[in-house]
Amino acid sequence: MTITHHLDHATLVSYGAGTLPSGLNTIVKAHLEFCSACRKDALVANEIGGSLLNDSQEVEVSASSKSAVMDKIQTATLHRFPLPRSASESEMPRVLQALIGTADLDQLKWRKSGPGVSMFKLPQKSGDAGFFGLLRIAPGQKVPDHGHGGTELTLILRGAYHDEIGHFARGDVADLDESISHTPTAADEGECICVVANDAPTRFRSWPARLVQRFIGI
Amino acid sequence: MSQDHLAALIRLVAQNRDREAFASLFDHLAPKVKAFLIHRGLNAAGAEDVMQDVMLSIWTKASLYDAPRGSFQAWVFTIARNALIDRVRRQKPDISIDMIEWDPVDETEGSEERMLREERATKLNNAMKDIPPDQFAILQLAFHEELTQTEIASKLNVPLGTVKSRMRLAYAHLRGRMELAS
Numbered sequence: 001m002t003i004t005h006h007l008d009h010a011t012l013v014s015y016g017a018g019t020l021p022s023g024l025n026t027i028v029k030a031h032l033e034f035c036s037a038c039r040k041d042a043l044v045a046n047e048i049g050g051s052l053l054n055d056s057q058e059v060e061v062s063a064s065s066k067s068a069v070m071d072k073i074q075t076a077t078l079h080r081f082p083l084p085r086s087a088s089e090s091e092m093p094r095v096l097q098a099l100i101g102t103a104d105l106d107q108l109k110w111r112k113s114g115p116g117v118s119m120f121k122l123p124q125k126s127g128d129a130g131f132f133g134l135l136r137i138a139p140g141q142k143v144p145d146h147g148h149g150g151t152e153l154t155l156i157l158r159g160a161y162h163d164e165i166g167h168f169a170r171g172d173v174a175d176l177d178e179s180i181s182h183t184p185t186a187a188d189e190g191e192c193i194c195v196v197a198n199d200a201p202t203r204f205r206s207w208p209a210r211l212v213q214r215f216i217g218i
Numbered sequence: 219m220s221q222d223h224l225a226a227l228i229r230l231v232a233q234n235r236d237r238e239a240f241a242s243l244f245d246h247l248a249p250k251v252k253a254f255l256i257h258r259g260l261n262a263a264g265a266e267d268v269m270q271d272v273m274l275s276i277w278t279k280a281s282l283y284d285a286p287r288g289s290f291q292a293w294v295f296t297i298a299r300n301a302l303i304d305r306v307r308r309q310k311p312d313i314s315i316d317m318i319e320w321d322p323v324d325e326t327e328g329s330e331e332r333m334l335r336e337e338r339a340t341k342l343n344n345a346m347k348d349i350p351p352d353q354f355a356i357l358q359l360a361f362h363e364e365l366t367q368t369e370i371a372s373k374l375n376v377p378l379g380t381v382k383s384r385m386r387l388a389y390a391h392l393r394g395r396m397e398l399a400s
Contacts, residue, residue, distance in 0.1 A: 010385035014367055017360040018299045043288050044393050049299065050292030051342045051392075052361045058249030059256060062266060066244055069270050073240065073277045080281075150368055150378060179379055199368060 003035050005172035011151070012038070016045020022125040023132030023197030027153040027173070030093035030195065034171040091157050091170075096195065099123070105158060105193055108134070116141030116186075122195075130198040137161065137186040137193075147181035149200025154184075159192035161185055219246050221336035221343075225283075225290045232280035244273055251298050257362040258302055272301045289339030338396045345395035353388040356381060 007015075007028060014020050015028045032039050090103035097103045099122060110118035116138035124132045130150070134157075137143065153175055160169040163182040168174055176182070186192035224246070230239035251272050255265035275297050283293050346354070359365045359373065367385075371378045
């Protein structure tokens with residue numbers, strides 16, 4: 001898998017801080033399973049967190065805390081060094097498999113949501129706004145021209161699409177913000193399945209698309 | 219306490235289960251970890267409780283620090299952040315947040331490379347002092363106040379794009395300074 005589209009460093013900073021909304025957070029993790037370059041970049045965010053922690057002004061700790069911890073370490077079970085895991089061999093990243101309960105994209109109960117487009121919604125933390133789910137787009141099918149109210153992450157799991165930004169294939173992630181509007185079109189060779197999350201409603205440009213949006217809830 | 223000294227202490231804990239070394243780490247880290255947890259919204263009692271979990275994890279996971287993924291202080295930060303996520307929000311344990319599973323460990327890492335990891339952290343700590351205040355403020359809001367990008371934008375009354383570009387600039391600056399050859 002050759003990955004050409006990566007995560008925005010701003011997204012990795014928020015990921016490191018642990019503040020991404022749940023859908024976006026899951027897509028970052030899924031892309032990291034595929035992409036060693038972004039895994040390396042993500043470590044920098046941990047370093048930033050470490051530096052800020054080191055710089056924290058100190059708060060007094062109770063004396064009983066120290067003796068409690070010193071007692072507990074006598075009997076605590078040590079963690080063993082985990083063996084490195086190979087990336088998932090199925091099309092579905094492990095983090096999505098854990099969420100959905102299957103690794104087979106074709107076994108999902110897809111719901112038709114427009115011409116040539118089906119959808120499978122994924123659960124997100126209560127209170128998180130926006131859409132989180134899988135989209136299945138028929139070969140050559142266009143998704144209507146739309147922009148985004150906030151951040152939108154799209155990770156390609158099968159096939160490919162192209163838009164004004166470029167060509168996106170399996171493993172690539174499109175990390176878009178409110179300044180970008182695009183019309184993704186699935187490649188003619190086969191269907192495109194991707195997982196999408198955003199933190200604010202999608203803004204379709206044409207009124208028929210906006211009308212459909214009311215029913216499909218993207 | 220210098221980064222090298224901290225790294226030497228954790229290695230004593232990892233290799234010899236050295237309780238005295240651990241007690242020194244406790245004295246140095248516990249007040250900082252507790253402060254971090256209070257920043258992230260815990261009350262004093264809750265922070266004290268989760269801090270104990272964090273320190274206990276540092277003991278039980280000490281050997282994992284030797285996976286050359288970064289500095290000691292970054293490792294402590296990820297343990298504290300994950301303890302918050304696991305304990306306080308009662309989410310399922312995260313399967314990949316440390317990313318430790320995906321890359322094979324370099325068993326051949328020598329003492330020089332180890333020192334280099336901590337040297338980079340020292341450089342980062344110095345670089346943090348001279349990033350522009352508007353960028354530093356955004357990092358603090360994300361890492362300390364635990365705000366999302368959208369929440370930072372509305373708190374500072376700037377567009378989301380400005381928050382993202384300041385994060386990118388801070389990231390690039392800090393990474394550049396970390397990786398400068400000594």
